[in-house]
Amino acid sequence: MNTNHHSNDRPAWIDQANRVLDDSVRDLDAATLSRLNRARQAALAQQRPRTPRAWLLPAGLASACALLLAVIVWQPHRHIETQQPAPIATGASAAVDDGDSEESTAEFYQNLEFYAWLDAQNKGGDG
Amino acid sequence: MAEIAGTMAGSRLEFARRVDAVSTNQRALDTFLRGVERRALRMAELACGSRDDALDVVQDAMCAFVRNYAAKPEADWAPLFHRVLDSRLNDFHRRRTVRGRWLAVFERKSADDDALDPIEQAQDMQDPGPLLRLAGSEAGKALDVALKALPLRQRQAFLLRMWEGFDVATTARVMQCSEGSVKTHLSRALAALRRALEDHQ
Structure with a gap:
């Protein structure tokens, strides 16, 4: 940058010219200074950090995790759903009762009290 | 999570x-x-x-x-x-x-590559110089006119080397030319300025 050093090997009039040039930039009018200030602010505004770009990585990561989680959760259901239509397709008799099926077993245990009551009713009727 | x-x-x-x-x-x-x-x-x-x-x-x-x-x-x-x-x-x-x-109103300025006698360009170190002989605002105006009359490259070489204080290598990088070109532009600028300021008196 400007050093304004006096050099022994350069003519004195050049140092004088430098002083004249320095004087010419010292006293600028207010309008010019204001425009220079606005120009500087406009230039610096380009450098301010942009929040959305900074959040892109974590947001993208979170979206990817959510997608992965959805796929994992959805997969077993899809597996069961794809297995279910098969017995229906084979015929009505097969669909009535399939003891090996997990769903039927669960249904049986849920209605255990009902079956016990039914059994008691049948025994009462017989006796 | x-x-x-x-x-x-x-x-x-x-x-x-x-x-x-x-x-x-x-x-x-x-x-x-x-x-x-x-x-x-x-x-x-x-x-x-x-x-x-x-x-x-x-x-x-x-x-x-x-x-x-x-x-x-x-x-x-x-x-x-x-x-x-x-x-x-x-x-x-x-x-x-x-x-x-x-627009056909282009005003031709003196060619950048005028042949100048190097002996004529040599500075007399004892001479106070043209600006010192001009007083106050006169000096400012004279310098302004003389600088405006210079070709762009010569003016840039003068301002960057003499006013900003850059060395020849940095000035060459700034102006994107060789160091030899910077020296040539500067030498011509100094000679032209001196002539112009002498004439102004």
Whole structure:
């Protein structure tokens, strides 16, 4: 940058010219200074950090995790759903009762009290 | 979920660190631009001939400098800024020349490569010089007229070497030419200025 050093090997009039040039930039009018200030602010505004770009990585990561989680959760259901239509397709008799099926077993245990009551009713009727 | 929260916290920290770094950099840039803007305006004004055009050129140079070179080391900022400014001034000069040709009002200036006698250009170190013989504001006006009359490259060489105080190598980088060219432009500028200021008396 400007050093304004006096050099022994350069003519004195050049140092004088430098002083004249320095004087010419010292006293600028207010309008010019204001425009220079606005120009500087406009230039610096380009450098301010942009929040959305900074959040892109974590947001993208979170979206990817959510997608992965959805796929994992959805997969077993899809597996069961794809297995279910098969017995229906084979015929009505097969669909009535399939003891090996997990769903039927669960249904049986849920209605255990009902079956016990039914059994008691049948025994009462017989006796 | 803990992993995501950890990543988010890390990103937040990284973002805060970046904001802090940018703020520090902006303060340094602001100080730097404050330091060079007036001289840049003066240079641009001498090249453009009007203050409005000069302000536009300086703003354009500031924006381009911040956009492209803000991340460079601070020590390199001054030559880089002047390189951008010099480039913008060359562009302005070219546009004006083309426009002038189309409008057929182009005023030919003295050719940049006039053959000058090197002995004639040699400075007499005992001579007080033309500016010292001119008083006060007269000197300013005389210098202004003499500088405006110089070809762009000669004027830039003079202002960058003599006023900004850049060495020959840095001036060559700023002006994107060889060191020999800088010396030639400067020598011619000094001779022309001296002649013009002598004539002014």
